[in-house]
Amino acid sequence: MADPWTQAIAAMFEAMRKPLGGAPTRPYDPLALFQTISDATLTAFSDPQQLFAVQAEAAREWGRFWSNVWTLPTEKPRDRRFAAPEWQEDPWYRAIRDAYLLASAQMRRLAAGVGGSGPDKAMIAFLLDGWLNAVSPTNFAMTNPQVVYRTLETGGANLLAGFANLVEDVASGKGIVKRRTDPNAFVKGETIAATPGQVVWQNDLCQLIQYTPTTPDVAAEPLLYVPPLVNRFYMIDLQPKSSLVKWLVDQGRTVFVISWVNPTEAHRDKGVEDYVLSGIVEAAGVMRERTGKAPDLFAFCLGGTLTAIALAYLAAKGRADEVNSATLIGSMVDFADMRDWSAFVHEAHLTALEGHLERQGFIDSVELQQLFAAMRANDLIWSSVVNHYLLDKPAPPSDLLYWFEDGARIPAAFLKSYNRELLLNNALAEPAGFAVGGEAIDLAKITTPVLSIALKDDHVSAWEAVYGGARMMNADFVLGGSGHNAGVINPPAANKHGYWTNDATPVTGAEWLQGAERHDGSWWPWWTGWLDRHGSGERVPARTITGGIEPAPGSYAKAQ
Incomplete structure (x- = not known):
């Protein structure tokens, strides 16, 4: 050395x-x-x-x-x-x-x-x-x-x-403190995102991955994970000890995930409608063909917002039975209360962003990471400044930070529509305020059973705002401990964080929490119990993967 x-x-x-060169926009x-x-x-x-x-x-x-x-x-x-x-x-x-x-x-x-x-x-x-x-x-x-x-x-x-x-x-x-974790500590497909499976379908927006069963029989209803666009899907498939995918497979579930493409300039015109219809709705259709059953969807953050739109679209088309249930984790549909994030939903900033998007066709993953890091500066910037620039400590290996830094771009058309219509105008809070495929999106008309899971220390999707959105969709609600990412990755063996339940649905989140019961440990087993209560209860022989295109995690997750 x-x-x-x-x-x-x-x-x-x-x-x-x-x-160094200055950016034109x-x-x-x-x-x-x-x-x-x-x-x-x-x-x-x-x-x-x-x-x-x-x-x-x-x-x-x-x-x-x-x-x-x-x-x-x-x-x-x-x-x-x-x-x-x-x-x-x-x-x-x-x-x-x-x-x-x-x-x-x-x-x-x-x-x-x-x-x-x-x-x-x-x-x-x-x-x-x-x-x-x-x-x-x-x-x-x-x-x-x-x-x-x-x-x-x-x-x-x-x-x-x-x-x-x-x-x-x-x-x-890429700016300062790029080394929050050791970039060489993990290899996708080997030591992280390594649960065995195959890509079984793809289009220009996403790949669909099916995971290899580990039990002789499985629940009849398959599971489909819808990730956000900001990062790769494998937050739910980190190291095996903390992988939600592996845990679900070992619990006897047939698990599929959507892996979004990392957009380039060629995807600049792909909007919210494309991701809902060519992504979620089409992938769910492929799953029904492969399994013969309507899937249970589960989604995180922005993926949950898109899933709610997809449910409302299917309800408007009279096709609600194409999805058995949906679980939205840390997902907002009512953006009236964005807390600190409302600072960026400002006319001048949106106009500047749109000019920036028009120039390059997408927002870059580094720009998104810098924004998220700025919102949690003490954890994601200044702690690294002290460790790397003052103490000269090597960056420790962290699977969650490795995933966080493996960001993805977002197309211009998607971000323009999302920022203007969903964030600034809060269109989903109004009946017919937003449209997909010519259908008015009214979340109140969703008939699919929905569970909304919030995280108590969430800095991205404030749990009280998530609770308000759950009431809008007449969804069940549970509150998990910890923050936006760490609260999701909560394996039962760790016995951490805890969660709260309450059958009542008072007007405010504060009232809900006051009457809620706290439970120790992870919400994962409670959630699979909820899935059982909303499923057929039928068990079928484990589904062997046929027609695989390439091994998981797939080329879309590996592409830079």
């Missing part, structure tokens, strides 16, 4: 060899950001009396802070950035931590009092959080005790090697 000086010099030469409007900040600042200073009250309260809080700064608090903040014991036990670092947290709370309180539209308030909160996350004392060598000790231990070699890592990442053209 090269010494830090050699590594740094090599990285700088590589960066000079590949100079951006997927957002920088001027709108500045305008939002300017308007918020003017609003904050337009009411001197309120501003004085805020300043007076801040002065009182700082007075209490300095009076107690050397007193050991009884509780430490629940913030993973300050997990090292020095942040609690050393008075110097504890004072730095508490001062930062107090100032952050005061600034967030001030920003919350600024008026403006929902998207503008969300954008101010997003920008403020981004800045506060960036200036955390954990991100600087002189104010992070772990970095200080590491620097003394290595004589500064960690900082030099970390600088080389930074230069290398910037030169890659």
Whole structure:
């Protein structure tokens, strides 16, 4: 392994060899950001009396802070950035931590009092959080005790090697902290996405994979997984110990999955309708032909939104019996409450994005990953900054992060329609607000049994918003623990997270949770019980795969 000086010099030469270039278009409007900040600042200073009250309260809080700064608090903040014991036990670092947290709370309180539209308030909160996350004392060598000790231990070699890592990442053209996990730790089809199966059908949008049975008989109704477009399907087929696909197969289920193509410029005109009809509806038809049974669909995030549209389309066509049931996981259909994400559903940003899409025909996977990382900056950006640029720690292997970084593009036509009609106009919340294949989409007319599963700490699809959508579709509802991705990958053997159930359907999610019963462990067995209750109860001999095109996970999942 090269010494830090050699590594740094090599990285700088590589960066000079590949100079950075500015993109001709951006997927957002920088001027709108500045305008939002300017308007918020003017609003904050337009009411001197309120501003004085805020300043007076801040002065009182700082007075209490300095009076107690050397007193050991009884509780430490629940913030993973300050997990090292020095942040609690050393008075110097504890004072730095508490001062930062107090100032952050005061600034967030001030920003919350600024008026403006929902998207503008969300954008101010997003920008403020981004800045506060960036200036955390954990991100600087002189104010992070772990970095200080590491620097003394290595004589500064960690900082030099970390600088080389930074230069290398910037030169890659993918932005900073591209190495959240070891990119060579897994091989698709061998150590990840490795459950045995075959691609049995494909078109220009997707491949359909059927998995090899492991039990002598199986439930009559087959399962079809509909993934989102942002990442590859195999979040549900990571390592064998955490693979939902393997677990379902071992439970005696016939499992199929849709693997979306990674779009190129040639797919620029593929819209929501194409993915619903040529993807979900057509794949379900192939499954019925192969198994003789209407499938149970299950879907995640955006895949669940598309599945709900497909169910409404089939109901409008009088073909609801083509699907036996549907389970939507972390999926929104009512976008009235998008929380932080509403910051990007803004006229100026949508217009800028549409110009960007028109130029290249799709949004790139790196741009999508950067957006998702920005929404969870402490976990997906700043922790990597500390580990790779300050501590010079190697990126640990993580199957979930490997999957996260294996992103996919989204066609221009799809994203334009999705952003304008579904997000901005919330068309699915209105009867006949959206149309597919000439049919008005009315979610209230879905007759297929639907289960909606939300995740309690979901940062993408707030669980209360998912609950509101479930009521719109008259769906059953269960709440799982943990977040958007980790809450789905919850094998029973791990006995983690827990879940909540409640047969009542009050108006708000808060009321639902108040009356809900908490259960330990994974929601997976509860879900298969729900499938049993909505199935025929029939068992059939395990279905041997015939007419395979290529082994799972298929060429679409492997294509870059």
